[in-house]
Amino acid sequence: MSIETRSKFQLFPSHEVNPSPWPIYMSFSLLSLGLTLGLLMHGYILSTWWLILAISVVISTIFLWTRDIIIEGTYLGGHTIAVKRGLNIGFLIFVGTEIMIFIALFWGYFHSAMNPSIEIGCQWPPVGITSIKPTELPLLNTIILLSSGATVTWAHESVLSRNRHNALLGLFITTLLIVIFVLCQICEFNSATFNITDSVYGSIFYATTGLHFIHMIMLSLMLAICTARMYVYHFTATHHVNLETTILYLHILDIIWLFIYIVFYWWGC
Amino acid sequence: MTEYKLQTPGFDARFPQQNQTKHCYQSYLDYHKCVALKGSDFEPCKVFWHTFQSLCPHDWVENWDDEREKGIFPGDLSIDQFKDKTEEKKE
Amino acid sequence: MYMLNNMLNDVPTPWGMFFQDSATPNMEGMMELHNNVMFYLCMMLGFVSYMLYNMLTTYNHSVLPYKYLYHGQFIEIVWTTFPAMILLIIAFPSFILLYICDEVIAPAMTIKAMGLQWYWKYEYSDFIDDKGETIEFESYMIPEDLLEEGQLRQLDVDSPIVCPVDTHMRFIVTAADVIHDFAMPSLGIKIDAVPGRLNQTSALIQREGVYYGQCSELCGVMHSSMPIKIEAVSLGEFLAWIDEQ
Numbered sequence: 001m002s003i004e005t006r007s008k009f010q011l012f013p014s015h016e017v018n019p020s021p022w023p024i025y026m027s028f029s030l031l032s033l034g035l036t037l038g039l040l041m042h043g044y045i046l047s048t049w050w051l052i053l054a055i056s057v058v059i060s061t062i063f064l065w066t067r068d069i070i071i072e073g074t075y076l077g078g079h080t081i082a083v084k085r086g087l088n089i090g091f092l093i094f095v096g097t098e099i100m101i102f103i104a105l106f107w108g109y110f111h112s113a114m115n116p117s118i119e120i121g122c123q124w125p126p127v128g129i130t131s132i133k134p135t136e137l138p139l140l141n142t143i144i145l146l147s148s149g150a151t152v153t154w155a156h157e158s159v160l161s162r163n164r165h166n167a168l169l170g171l172f173i174t175t176l177l178i179v180i181f182v183l184c185q186i187c188e189f190n191s192a193t194f195n196i197t198d199s200v201y202g203s204i205f206y207a208t209t210g211l212h213f214i215h216m217i218m219l220s221l222m223l224a225i226c227t228a229r230m231y232v233y234h235f236t237a238t239h240h241v242n243l244e245t246t247i248l249y250l251h252i253l254d255i256i257w258l259f260i261y262i263v264f265y266w267w268g269c
Numbered sequence: 270m271t272e273y274k275l276q277t278p279g280f281d282a283r284f285p286q287q288n289q290t291k292h293c294y295q296s297y298l299d300y301h302k303c304v305a306l307k308g309s310d311f312e313p314c315k316v317f318w319h320t321f322q323s324l325c326p327h328d329w330v331e332n333w334d335d336e337r338e339k340g341i342f343p344g345d346l347s348i349d350q351f352k353d354k355t356e357e358k359k360e
Numbered sequence: 361m362y363m364l365n366n367m368l369n370d371v372p373t374p375w376g377m378f379f380q381d382s383a384t385p386n387m388e389g390m391m392e393l394h395n396n397v398m399f400y401l402c403m404m405l406g407f408v409s410y411m412l413y414n415m416l417t418t419y420n421h422s423v424l425p426y427k428y429l430y431h432g433q434f435i436e437i438v439w440t441t442f443p444a445m446i447l448l449i450i451a452f453p454s455f456i457l458l459y460i461c462d463e464v465i466a467p468a469m470t471i472k473a474m475g476l477q478w479y480w481k482y483e484y485s486d487f488i489d490d491k492g493e494t495i496e497f498e499s500y501m502i503p504e505d506l507l508e509e510g511q512l513r514q515l516d517v518d519s520p521i522v523c524p525v526d527t528h529m530r531f532i533v534t535a536a537d538v539i540h541d542f543a544m545p546s547l548g549i550k551i552d553a554v555p556g557r558l559n560q561t562s563a564l565i566q567r568e569g570v571y572y573g574q575c576s577e578l579c580g581v582m583h584s585s586m587p588i589k590i591e592a593v594s595l596g597e598f599l600a601w602i603d604e605q
Contacts, residue, residue: 118294119556121343128343275468277486277530287462287551289532289558323470323485324532324558327496 014086015078022065029057066225073241074234084241091245095252098215102256105208106263112200113268124268126199134265137188141181142261148177149254152247159230162237168230174250175223182220185213205264212260215253222246278320289324296321297333298344305348370546370571371512380545383565383592387548389457397450404446461548464562467530471521475533475540475553475575478582482521487602495605501585515572520589524598525565533559541577544588550576565592 006015033054039045073079079087113124120126132138155170189206196206226246229235235243284292300317307314321330336342368381382388415425429435472483484495499517507513523529533542535553543550547563565571573588593601 117556118290119343121345122291122294123345126343275486275524275527277467277470279467280465287559287561289560290556293558322488322494324472326472326474326532326534326536326558327483327485327494328474328536 013080013082015072015076015080015083017072020065020068022061022068025061026058026065029054029061033058070229070234070242079239079241084239087241088244091248095248098252099256101211102208102259105204105211106259109204109208109263109268112204117200120199120201124201126201129198129201130193131201131269132188132192132265134261134269137184138261138265141184141188142257144177144181144184145254145257148174148181149251151177152250156243156247159235159240159243160237164230167235168227171223171227171230175220175227178216178220178223178250182213182216185209185216189213208260208264212253212256219246219249219253222249276319277323293321293324293329294344297325297330298346301337301346302348302351305346306351368567368569370569371515372545372572382548383546383567383569383571384548384563385566386461386563387546389460390548393453393457396453400446400450461561464530464560467528467562469523469527470530470532471523472532472534473521473542473553473588475535475537475542475579475586477537477580478575478586480517480542480575480586480588481536484602484605495602497605499589501587512572514584515574515587515589517587517589520570520591522591522593522598522601523565524595525568525592527564527595529563529565531561531563533561538579539577540575540579540586542573542588543576544571544573544590546571547573547590549573552577565590568592568594 033051036045036050036054040048040051073083116122116124116126125131151170152174155167155174158164158166158170189210194202194205196202196210223246226235226243229242234240278292278296281292283295296317300314300321303311303314303317333342333344337346368383369376370380370383372380379387379391379394382391411424414422419425469484469486472485474481474483479498479500481496481498488494497519499519499521501514502511502516502518504513507516531542531549531551533551533553534557535555537555539555540553541550542553542561544563546569547565549561549563551559551561553559569592571590571592573590575583575586575588579586
């Protein structure tokens, strides 16, 4: 039913979602991902192929679910102004939970770093840990992230002012910058002299930067999808919720990275 | 009957908290620095010895002694910064 | 008249609703604070119950639930400031007591208590003999089938802490495996034993006696079977005990 016919008799602005298998699919694929991770880490499963299988099931479920949402929103016109507002609020709350989890990790870091325990020699970084220098790769990463914030703003402005060429270019450059960031982080993790089992320093360092890293991978996928949807004319100057949430996500991860850089790389070295 | 003195480390303004872990640990460090500087017969070092003896569990001290023997003790036991001062005083 | 057949209670008893009898100034203070707070509690409980009862029984005739009052500046100020004042009156003595109990200024001896699964280990490291050895012993609960006449089930141990009365003592409490808790109700002590951390607390036992406590942090299947027993004796007897060890 098109939005025109529906608006003739429907008294509320929301659209009713058709029966969908994706929530239960998602639950089970996340369950299998969690179980596989746990069993793998504790040595009950020896092959990483199970993990790859679980991740690909999760990713394909996300893909199919968001495909349905795109059909509902872009092609069937289900996303009215009220629905758009709801989606944006939902995403804001999600971002709030992200901030909470990073606050928890920062708390853990400060707890261990401000009064280092005697087992690690009462100093931070602990005895025997060579921390990563903040003026090398992390500084480059910071610059990359800050410039990605600039390019994404340019892309957004271009979308709003109906400049398709610039918007596409801006989104493409942003995606590229985030991919470069991810690659730089992989380099840095590989060349670091400590790993996640090296004292509380290694644990909290990789827990936080690693979580941020996973988020950045997700963000590069989101940006790639936005670029693709931009290319196939999904976004209009007034209707681009996907792009808005992605931009918000990028900025939040940007800010979190700044704090990580200041605290983990600079203050904590 | 042996004579006993009821004596134990008192309040230390550096460690006013309920958590006395660092009190014990610092005394252990100070004792070994003191001995390294002045030799084990130097009487004032005994104060540190009594403090960590009274506060630290024996298992901890044994563990630390083992670590020092193996050279893997994480604490800072360097005495170079104090050496200069004592030499200056002698001059 | 109560004094004539007074027996001080230092063990948990069936239907023991109130505290065990205090043996330290700290516990004395805690009981006083408890009674103090209980006074306010009873007053408020009585007042609120009266209002509720009044409203339920004489709804139409009572002046309390005046249903046409939908806004009143004065009453709102009263019911905000009044509870705040009561809370302040309760908080001040509570904080004073808290910080007094925290002070360990000039102890005369130190006893280290280490919680292990599932027994306590005590060290008296202030006393060193000629060989350089100190007193260190483990204290296990006496199992039920080995109890002798007069011993307490799940409370008596093979080797209790012995300590002198009227002496400032410092307890250093820690654990070697999981978190335990060193709790002595009569002495007003309840302090967590955390691995890798030394917690200190103090006690000044004012009368001779045998005091019982239990591990108070769930630490495993035998959590209920690692009691603490303290024998408070006179200084002379204590020194004799030290000599024996």
